[in-house]
Amino acid sequence: MIKMIVMDLDGTLLNDDSKVSSYTMSILEKCKEKGIKIVIATGRSRAAAEEIIDLIKPDFSILNYGTLILDENNVIIYTAAFSLAMPDGIFECMGKMNAIEILSKEQNISLSEIAAFGDGFYDIGMIKYCGTGIAMENAPDAVKICSKNICGNNNEDGVAKWIEQNILSIVI
Numbered sequence: 001m002i003k004m005i006v007m008d009l010d011g012t013l014l015n016d017d018s019k020v021s022s023y024t025m026s027i028l029e030k031c032k033e034k035g036i037k038i039v040i041a042t043g044r045s046r047a048a049a050e051e052i053i054d055l056i057k058p059d060f061s062i063l064n065y066g067t068l069i070l071d072e073n074n075v076i077i078y079t080a081a082f083s084l085a086m087p088d089g090i091f092e093c094m095g096k097m098n099a100i101e102i103l104s105k106e107q108n109i110s111l112s113e114i115a116a117f118g119d120g121f122y123d124i125g126m127i128k129y130c131g132t133g134i135a136m137e138n139a140p141d142a143v144k145i146c147s148k149n150i151c152g153n154n155n156e157d158g159v160a161k162w163i164e165q166n167i168l169s170i171v172i
Contacts, residue, residue, distance in 0.1 A: 002167045003113040004037040006062070006100055006126060007159055009044060009052060011119035012136055015155045020055060027160035028056060030168055037107060041066070041096045043122060060103055065122060066095030069102065078102055097125035115167065117151065117159050119143065134162060 007013045014020060028038055041062035042049055053061050053074065060077075061070040069078040078099065104111055112131035116123070119136035121143060127133035128146045135147035136158055144150055149166075152158030 001113060001170075002036060002115045002132065003109045004039060004104070004107065004115070005031060005163065005167070006039040006041050006096075006114060006116040006130065008096075008118040008120065008123050009040055009042040009049065011138060011154050012117050012123075013040070013056075013154070013159055014052070020052070021157055021160070024157050024160040025056070027157075027163050027168070031163065032059075034168070036167070037109070039100075039103065041099065041116075041118075041123075041126060046070070062096055062099040062103075064095075066097070066099035069099050077106075093122050094125045096122065097129055100126055100130065115163075117162075119154065134159075 031038055037059040039060045039062060040052065040056065040058045043065045044063060046063050046068060049061065049063055057072065059072050063070065067080045068076065071077050100114065104114060111129060114130040115132040115134060116126040116130035117134045117136065118127050119139040124143055124146050127135055127143065132149065133147045134149045134151050135144045137150055137153040151162035
């Protein structure tokens with residue numbers, strides 16, 4: 001059973017106009033009502049994600065490619081520094097996954113109980129290692145290959161439709 005849903009923002013939860021539809025908002029609200037934790041995971045900084053955080057009100061926000069985790073009250077619960085020794089791209093790809101592992105331990109939720117949605121190379125870690133990894137239809141093939149599922153694109157509420165059909169329909 002899925003207990004946590006982690007979603008990238010740009011190209012995933014947000015449409016090309018950087019908006020979240022009312023349909024998607026209603027699906028996220030239904031998830032919260034059923035006790036499913038909502039988490040956003042983005043490369044965006046806190047300031048760049050603030051408007052979306054205020055709108056969605058996620059249980060947790062993973063920001064700056066995983067170097068910052070905020071709780072639902074925007075209180076910092078984890079922060080890390082970038083390592084200059086890491087090869088280009090490695091941190092961006094695995095940073096979100098490291099943050100998800102921290103949250104899964106803290107919330108006592110197994111990785112197998114987490115669904116992760118993304119569209120970019122930096123989402124591969126979470127798509128590959130979370131129990132249910134879903135690539136967006138608009139993702140590059142290299143990302144789709146790593147996923148267990150593919151949902152509709154970001155301009156057609158792909159995330160919300162997949163959640164409604166595959167998670168909410170089976171949650172009791």
